[in-house]
Amino acid sequence: MKYIDEFRDPALARTLAAAIAAEARPERRYHLMEFCGGHTHAISRYGIPDLLPATVKMIHGPGCPVCVLPIGRIDDAVSIARQPGVILCSYGDVLRVPGSDRLSLLKAKAEGADVRMVYSTTDALRLAEEHPDRQVVFFAIGFETTTPPTAVAIRAAKAKGLQNFSIFCNHVLTPAAIQNILESPEVRELGTVPLDGFIGPAHVSTVIGSRPYEFFAEEYRKPVVVAGFEPLDVMQAILMLVRQLNEGRSDVENQFSRAVSRDGNLKAQALVAEVFELRPSFEWRGLGVVPYSALRIKAPYAEFDAERRFAVPGRSVADHKGCACGAILRGLKRPLDCKLFATVCTPENPMGSCMVSAEGACAAYYSYGRFRDVA
């Protein structure tokens, strides 16, 4: 296939749905977690659950970079933005995530802080060059996909000798989050989140390759199929997982072979390894404090580390009481289980991070009307 609409072909989708229905055994259940928010979005957008037999259940995972940022890190960013002479910039969705007292970066901007939306790290660098009298801080978030551009920006800032540019680094790691889910008490002991297999992320895997998932398949006996973001990609990955489970296999398979290799992008990995190192621990929304699950800037590039340049509160803050984002990110609840969903909490008035980004499970359910059938 060559063109995007071929990956959305309804006739082929029906053929795949029929194959899944034929191969899924009626006496067993298939609980499949799509780790990545991009897949959650595609699953809601194309109504994939409606094409699956009742025995195949999709569970949404924590792979939405905006959703997993805990309130404490938003508060830290607000605190940096409020310091005199600072321009704080980041991607659009991040600016809308509510922190403590529902204060987002956009609200801080309305109160006078200089907060700006950028589309890339290049935009952030340009801001620093255009405002030599101001401190420009890029609020960097995301999984392995967005880490290499941040590394490029740090190297470029060093090469240009920029004294007024720094990064508030919040880059997190996919394999650590998958391991945390598999080792959580809910999965290991209580069995309240039955997980039979994973759909592995698409974009992240173009960088890290499919090799890092081999550990989970082997150690936890859970099959992983790396899949693209189009509906036929997701349907085919579901069929591949159902087949593996029927055959008692737990292998790593690559449905997204048009973009992902076993080793990934070695150049990007080398760049990241040059600039970043593992943090001993990092707090995630939903998963709590996860050891070695995030990156910080290495000593040779310390001058570009906003956490060394600015004092931040660094507090751990509990989520809004009524918000179920934490449980949704661990696969324990669905957006429809939250009493605030589509009533108090909407994309225009988000109470939690899962309603902010298009990759968030609550935003995906809301946007594609998946709550209307249930109401």
Ligand code: SF4
């Ligand atoms: S609907 Fe809103 S309040 Fe409820 S879990 Fe989702 S983001 Fe949180």
